[in-house]
Amino acid sequence: MSQTTSERRPTPTRRNTGPVGKAADWADERYTGSGLTRRALNKVFPDNWSFMMGEIALYSFVILLLTGVYLSFFYDPSMTEVRYNGSYELLRGVEMSRAYDSTLDISFDVRGGLLMRQIHHWAALLFVAAMTVHMLRVFFTGAFRKPRELTWLLGVTLLTLGIVEGFAGYSLPDDLLSGTGLRIAHAIMLSIPVVGTWVAYAIFGAEFPGTDIIPRLYIAHVLLIPGLILAIITVHVGLVVKQKHTQFPGPGRQENNVVGERMYPSYGAKGGGFFFLVFGVMAALGGLVQINPIWLYGPYNPAHVSAGSQPDWYIGFLDGSTRLFPAWEIRLWDYTISPLVWPCVVLPGIMFTLLALYPFIEARLTKDRALHNLLQRPRDVPVRTSLGAMALTFYTVLLISGGNDIIAAKFDISLNAMTWAGRIGLIALPPIAYVLTYTICLGLQRHDRQILEHGVETGIIKRLPSGEFIEVHQPLGPVDDHGHSALEYAGAAVPKRMNRLTHPGRKAKGFLWKVQDPDEVQDRSGTEAALEAGLETNERRELAGRPKDPEL
Amino acid sequence: MSDVDGRHLHAGTPVPDVDLETYRTLSLEDQAHEASKIDGVTITHRRDRFPVPGTKAEKRAERVVALCFVAAFVGALAFTVCYVVLPWRYDISSDSYAWFTPVLGLTMAISLFGFGLGAILWAKLLITEEESVQERHGGYSEQEDRETTAAIVSDGWDMTGIARRPLLQRVLGLSVLALGALAIVPLGGLIKKPKGELFRTGWAEGTRLMTGDRRLVRPGDIEAGGIETVFPATEEGLSMQVRADSVVLLIRLRPGQTVTPRPDQEDYGWQDYVAFSKICTHAGCPASLYEQQTGRLLCPCHQSQFDLLQDAKPVFGPAARPLPKLAITVDDEGYFVARRDFNEAIGPSFWERP
Numbered sequence: 001m002s003q004t005t006s007e008r009r010p011t012p013t014r015r016n017t018g019p020v021g022k023a024a025d026w027a028d029e030r031y032t033g034s035g036l037t038r039r040a041l042n043k044v045f046p047d048n049w050s051f052m053m054g055e056i057a058l059y060s061f062v063i064l065l066l067t068g069v070y071l072s073f074f075y076d077p078s079m080t081e082v083r084y085n086g087s088y089e090l091l092r093g094v095e096m097s098r099a100y101d102s103t104l105d106i107s108f109d110v111r112g113g114l115l116m117r118q119i120h121h122w123a124a125l126l127f128v129a130a131m132t133v134h135m136l137r138v139f140f141t142g143a144f145r146k147p148r149e150l151t152w153l154l155g156v157t158l159l160t161l162g163i164v165e166g167f168a169g170y171s172l173p174d175d176l177l178s179g180t181g182l183r184i185a186h187a188i189m190l191s192i193p194v195v196g197t198w199v200a201y202a203i204f205g206a207e208f209p210g211t212d213i214i215p216r217l218y219i220a221h222v223l224l225i226p227g228l229i230l231a232i233i234t235v236h237v238g239l240v241v242k243q244k245h246t247q248f249p250g251p252g253r254q255e256n257n258v259v260g261e262r263m264y265p266s267y268g269a270k271g272g273g274f275f276f277l278v279f280g281v282m283a284a285l286g287g288l289v290q291i292n293p294i295w296l297y298g299p300y301n302p303a304h305v306s307a308g309s310q311p312d313w314y315i316g317f318l319d320g321s322t323r324l325f326p327a328w329e330i331r332l333w334d335y336t337i338s339p340l341v342w343p344c345v346v347l348p349g350i351m352f353t354l355l356a357l358y359p360f361i362e363a364r365l366t367k368d369r370a371l372h373n374l375l376q377r378p379r380d381v382p383v384r385t386s387l388g389a390m391a392l393t394f395y396t397v398l399l400i401s402g403g404n405d406i407i408a409a410k411f412d413i414s415l416n417a418m419t420w421a422g423r424i425g426l427i428a429l430p431p432i433a434y435v436l437t438y439t440i441c442l443g444l445q446r447h448d449r450q451i452l453e454h455g456v457e458t459g460i461i462k463r464l465p466s467g468e469f470i471e472v473h474q475p476l477g478p479v480d481d482h483g484h485s486a487l488e489y490a491g492a493a494v495p496k497r498m499n500r501l502t503h504p505g506r507k508a509k510g511f512l513w514k515v516q517d518p519d520e521v522q523d524r525s526g527t528e529a530a531l532e533a534g535l536e537t538n539e540r541r542e543l544a545g546r547p548k549d550p551e552l
Numbered sequence: 553m554s555d556v557d558g559r560h561l562h563a564g565t566p567v568p569d570v571d572l573e574t575y576r577t578l579s580l581e582d583q584a585h586e587a588s589k590i591d592g593v594t595i596t597h598r599r600d601r602f603p604v605p606g607t608k609a610e611k612r613a614e615r616v617v618a619l620c621f622v623a624a625f626v627g628a629l630a631f632t633v634c635y636v637v638l639p640w641r642y643d644i645s646s647d648s649y650a651w652f653t654p655v656l657g658l659t660m661a662i663s664l665f666g667f668g669l670g671a672i673l674w675a676k677l678l679i680t681e682e683e684s685v686q687e688r689h690g691g692y693s694e695q696e697d698r699e700t701t702a703a704i705v706s707d708g709w710d711m712t713g714i715a716r717r718p719l720l721q722r723v724l725g726l727s728v729l730a731l732g733a734l735a736i737v738p739l740g741g742l743i744k745k746p747k748g749e750l751f752r753t754g755w756a757e758g759t760r761l762m763t764g765d766r767r768l769v770r771p772g773d774i775e776a777g778g779i780e781t782v783f784p785a786t787e788e789g790l791s792m793q794v795r796a797d798s799v800v801l802l803i804r805l806r807p808g809q810t811v812t813p814r815p816d817q818e819d820y821g822w823q824d825y826v827a828f829s830k831i832c833t834h835a836g837c838p839a840s841l842y843e844q845q846t847g848r849l850l851c852p853c854h855q856s857q858f859d860l861l862q863d864a865k866p867v868f869g870p871a872a873r874p875l876p877k878l879a880i881t882v883d884d885e886g887y888f889v890a891r892r893d894f895n896e897a898i899g900p901s902f903w904e905r906p
Contacts, residue, residue, distance in 0.1 A: 042591040044686035079792075087642040095789075108642045112635060115656045147691050180837055183796075184853060187835040187900035196903050197750065202742040207749040208836070209792050244688050252596070258686045262593065266682060269675035276668025280661045287657005302796035303764065303781055303830060305838045307852045322835065322870060323854045329872035329901060338901035339872050340835060371691040405855060415855055416868055 041264035045271075046247035050141075053134035055271065059278040060127040061233065067120040068222065074110050076102040077172065077218030079211040088295055096174075096299035099214045103173040103294055119286030124169060126282065128162045128314040135159060139358070139388050141375040143246045145368065149359040151243075154236045156356045161229050163314050168221040170292065170312055174214055177292075179300025180309055183208060184322075191338035192345060209302070248375045249491035255373045308406055313399070320401030321347050324422045351395075379448075380491060382441035389437035390430040397425045448494045452476060452487040456498055474498065592687035599681045613677040620670030627663025634659055750904075751897045753784075753829075754798035755878060760785035761802060761827075761888040769802065769888045771825065777806040777844040781830060784890070797898055799830040799838060800878050801849070802888065803860060809847060813877075814863050820879040822888070827878040828864045829898040832856055834871035836900045849875075873901065 028034045078098035084091045086101070087108040096104075106113035135155060138144050144152035167185070171178045186208045189200040205212030244258050253259045261267045285291075297306060311319055321343035330337040354361075362384065363369065378385040400407070401422035408415040455473035462472050476495070477485040495501050570578075570586055578586065585595055602610040640652040692698070714721060761769045762785035774780050780802045783790055805811065805824045813820060820826070828849075832839040837853035847861040856871030858864045864875035876898050879891035897905050 038587060039591050042588050042593045042686075044593055044684045089642075089644045111640050112653075112656055114653045115660070118653070118657075180853065183837060184835045190900055190902040193903050197746040198743065200902075201744040201746050205742075205744060207793055208796050244686070252685060256688050256690070258688055259596075259683065261682055262588070262595075262684050266675045266679050269671045269679065273668040273671030273675070276664045276671065278668075280663075280665030280668055283657050283664055284661035285657075287654050287660065302792065303783070303799040303838050305840055305852055307841060309837075309852055319854070325870055327834075327856075327866060327870050327872035334906045335903055336901045336905045337903070339870055340900060343870075373688060405852065419855065419869065 041262065043241070043263045044244075044258045044260050045263060045267040046245050046253075046258055046260035047267075048248060050137045051245065052274065053130055053137050055274060056278055057127060057130035057134055058233065058237070059275045060123045060130060060282070061229065062275070063123040063279055063282055064120060064127060065226070067116045067123065068226075070116045071106060071113075071120060072222055074102060074106045074113060075099070075172065075218075077215045079174070079209075079214050091295060091298070094299060097214065099172060099174040100294070100299045103175070107295060115283075115286055117286075118289075118291050119282050121170070121291045122285040122289070123282050124166050125291075125312060125314075126278075128159070128166055131155070131159045131162055132314075136388070136392070140378040140385060141246070141248075142372065142381060142384065143375055144359045145372040146359075146363065147243060147371050148239070148246075149363075151236055151239045152359050153356055154232050154239070156352065158229060158232055158236065160352060161225055161232070165221060165225040165229065166312055166314055168217045168225065171217050172214065172221060173292075173294045174300050175294040176297040176300055176304060176306060177294070177309055179209070179302070180305050181311055181315075182213065182300075183302065187338075188340055188344040191340035193335075193337050193341065196338075209300075244373070246373055246375050248377070248493075251492075253374065253492075255371070258373075308409070310403060310406070316402035317395055317398040318344060318348060318402070320398035320404070320422065323404060323419060324398070324401050324426060326423075374491065377491060377493070379441040379444040382438050382445075385441055386434045386437040390434045393430045393433035394426065397422055397429060401426075447496075448489055451494050451496060452489055453484050455479075455483075455485065456495060456501065458498060474501070588684065592689075593684050594686075595682055595684045597681070597683035601678065601681055613673075617670055617674045617678060620666045620673060623666030624663050624670060625666075627659050627661070627666055631656060631659035631663060746904075749793075749797075750899075750902065752797075753893055753898060754786075754794040755784050755800075755890040755893045757890065757892050758883065759890045760883070761800070761880070761890070762786075770886050771823070771882060771888070774802065774804040774825075776804055776824070779803045779842050779844075781838075781840075782827070782888075797831065800827050801830045801840075801842075801875075802827045802880075803842070805847070805861075806844060809861055811861055811863055814874075817863075817877055817879070820877045820891075822880050822882060825880065825888070826860065827880045827890075828858075828860065828875040829878065829894060830875075831899040832871060833866070833873040833875060833898075834869070834900060839875065 024034075076098050080098045081095055082098050082101050084094050084096055084101055084104065086092075086104055088104055091104065103117075106117055108114070138152065138155070167181070171182050171185075186200055186204060189203060190196045192199055200208075203213070203216070204210045205216075245260075247253050247258060247260070250259070261270075298304075310316070322340065325339060325343035327339055328342070329339050378388075401418070404418040404422060405415060407413065408418045455475035458472045458474050460472040461469055463469055473483070475483065475485045477487045479485050575583060575586060581598075588595055602613075634652075634655050638652050638655060639648045641649055643649055693701075709715065714724075761782040763769060763780060763782055767773075768785060769780060769782060782800050782802050783795060784798050786794075803826050805826065807824075809824075811821060811826055830838045830840065832851040832853065834851065834854055834856045837851050839849050839851035839856065839858060841850040841852055842848075842860075843850070847859060848867070849858045849860055849864070850856070851858075851869070851871070854870050856869035857867050858871070858875055859867045863877065866872060866874060876894045876896050878894060880888055881891050883889045
């Protein structure tokens with residue numbers, strides 16, 4: 001390398017002033033981050049409400065980390081038996097594990113501890129829920145297609161880890177409900193053919209319950225699994241940044257661009273604000289809506305159980321499958337295959353494997369090897385949408401069956417009838433859902449095409465000289481002699497009502513405040529993105545005012 | 553390709569070149585336009601939401617945003633005050649503490665929600681409206697990059713000479729496998745050999761039946777149709793392990809009810825008393841909802857139902873095996889005792905269970 005000063009880069013001119021500018025100069029002279037920062041600030045984010053599900057999942061994970069660290073200051077993962085001597089008088093003198101004792105302390109003897117515990121629990125429920133809904137969005141819009149298969153796989157891994165993490169977390173208080181859950185988990189481990197007892201002994205360290213399980217679950221819950229989740233989230237989100245977001249088709253939106261707002265200032269303000277909204281909702285739930293009142297359940301006692309014992313919602317589908325599966329125990333000479341293994345090990349194994357492999361299965365069946373950055377509307381891919389509806393129906397029947405005793409009690413239905421309804425529904429409803437969804441998809445497709453051809457219904461009935469009544473349609477584009485437009489469907493939403501014509505995708509305001517006075521603000525027409533149908537601005541203006549008489 | 557002192561702001565991008573001197577003369581907005589182009593971003597639409605300053609609408613928007621931040625401020629302040637001032641310790645004789653958590657949650661929510669809403673409304677109502685289009689480069693690298701990288705990889709591979717050294721290939725493969733074992737083998741510390749505890753419980757010949765509150769049980773203690781949860785009587789406290797596998801449901805039948813016993817278990821009951829393991833044979837929950845009219849026992853976890861009058865045979869739900877029966881009798885002093893341990897493993901099924 002050259003040693004002479006003249007061949008080095010010249011010192012940049014310091015043009016920045018003020019504290020921020022000086023700080024920027026300081027940083028850039030050491031880390032040359034200007035270009036990177038500009039790229040980050042300039043990154044364009046497409047805007048659609050359904051893209052916020054992943055954000056909610058991310059934000060609830062952050063909330064979980066914050067509240068979780070707080071709880072770890074007070075929680076003691078020990079199964080040592082102690083006698084309770086805290087503030088909650090109704091349990092004074094009762095023998096319990098130190099884990100349960102310290103959880104009671106968090107609830108009664110730590111100022112604000114109960115709020116943190118409840119926010120943590122609510123955020124955990126939301127975390128898995130948001131991941132699930134996010135996954136459905138990605139599935140139904142085809143966002144998992146090439147080049148994003150790995151992102152999908154990581155997402156399925158995150159969902160699985162989230163469920164395991166949640167289970168480990170709600171087992172920690174060692175109360176009657178969670179202990180019962182652990183006992184069932186133990187039975188599920190025992191049910192694995194050949195190695196089941198070895199697995200159960202390896203994890204519990206002894207015959208149930210032993211004294212190892214709570215400390216082990218704790219370290220898995222606070223270190224191992226969150227570490228994995230954090231690492232995978234980093235890669236998952238990193239891939240989204242690298243490959244840029246997908247977007248719905250629309251005016252100007254193509255495979256090779258992203259249309260939206262830049263990170264700075266608009267999107268950053270919205271995204272950052274949204275974090276606080278999510279946190280605010282969690283705080284409200286944590287403060288106002290009681291969750292998991294462990295002091296009412298009492299410490300774990302293997303001889304007791306309360307009626308209506310329910311796991312957290314994301315385990316519900318497994319509880320449902322366990323309830324529905326028939327009592328089929330298989331005897332092989334001197335060995336036994338427990339009936340538990342099918343609904344609790346094999347079924348979720350199949351479900352999550354299919355979920356993980358779906359992008360590859362679809363690519364193989366459709367022979368689609370192209371890159372896709374534009375999303376699909378669910379109606380335009382009826383087979384996938386119907387398969388999704390079928391899977392969702394299957395899952396929903398399992399989830400409902402997980403609470404069938406509660407439903408039976410509340411609605412005064414026979415419990416056995418609920419079980420049989422679940423068993424039959426699990427097999428009969430998914431195909432029905434498939435056929436129905438398929439039909440609806442085709443109907444929606446036809447309606448889109450019809451509107452592109454004939455125009456939007458105006459609700460205006462016109463009487464022709466012949467005495468015939470017709471409804472006036474507002475065409476979306478130039479029409480031929482028969483009043484038909486030749487607009488091609490482009491995969492984007494088609495306006496179906498008159499008030500969607502001027503401002504596609506936007507509702508008229510006026511619920512809390514009056515519609516803005518046109519004099520106060522700039523004229524909107526002409527600057528709005530062109531109509532979905534892709535019309536020229538002046539043509540659109542002409543159409544936007546009031547319906548033209550169709551040329552008859 | 554930064555070219556600090558050179559002619560152009562950016563090279564190789566398909567936008568008109570502007571040299572740095574001209575760039576400096578541009579308005580801030582135009583500078584931003586040019587600066588975005590470097591990152592492949594075109595600001596296609598940009599509209600000041602309030603081109604006429606100071607209109608009513610603008611002031612209204614500003615007030616709404618301000619109100620949100622005021623709420624955030626007030627909420628946080630209220631949270632802090634309540635945290636310090638409100639009574640919070642549980643008190644069985646008054647409800648004063650009951651406000652603490654809801655008020656904290658509410659004030660925290662108001663603060664966080666107000667802050668978030670303020671930021672979002674600022675973006676939606678005040679920040680200049682924009683629509684930008686960013687280029688997305690093709691799904692693969694430049695041909696040049698692909699080929700040069702491939703060359704570097706292949707050349708490096710050749711330099712190692714591994715392709716023509718089969719011996720090294722084999723020993724390397726072998727040692728990598730062995731290193732993998734190094735990562736897994738220490739987990740052997742977790743493995744414990746099941747020692748047959750699954751087939752044993754705390755019951756033995758002559759062990760008395762004791763309730764959860766440490767009372768021994770005599771025949772007269774339970775009314776007809778009643779049940780009692782019992783454990784093996786011990787001097788010291790019961791361990792969790794014993795509670796988990798030895799818990800038994802002692803049932804006194806109603807007059808007229810009879811249990812048809814399993815073969816070889818005719819003498820397991822004592823007069824109108826029978827005793828079954830309380831641990832469900834399905835998933836190990838205590839099956840504890842007893843309906844004395846029908847003699848049915850329901851497990852609340854997965855709704856397995858056992859008919860005690862048919863010797864605890866499963867009659868509905870996912871359980872496949874009857875509840876194991878404990879042989880009981882009454883000792884010389886008139887207390888219930890077990891005659892021996894269960895003659896089978898209690899609880900859920902597992903592979904080694906015959």
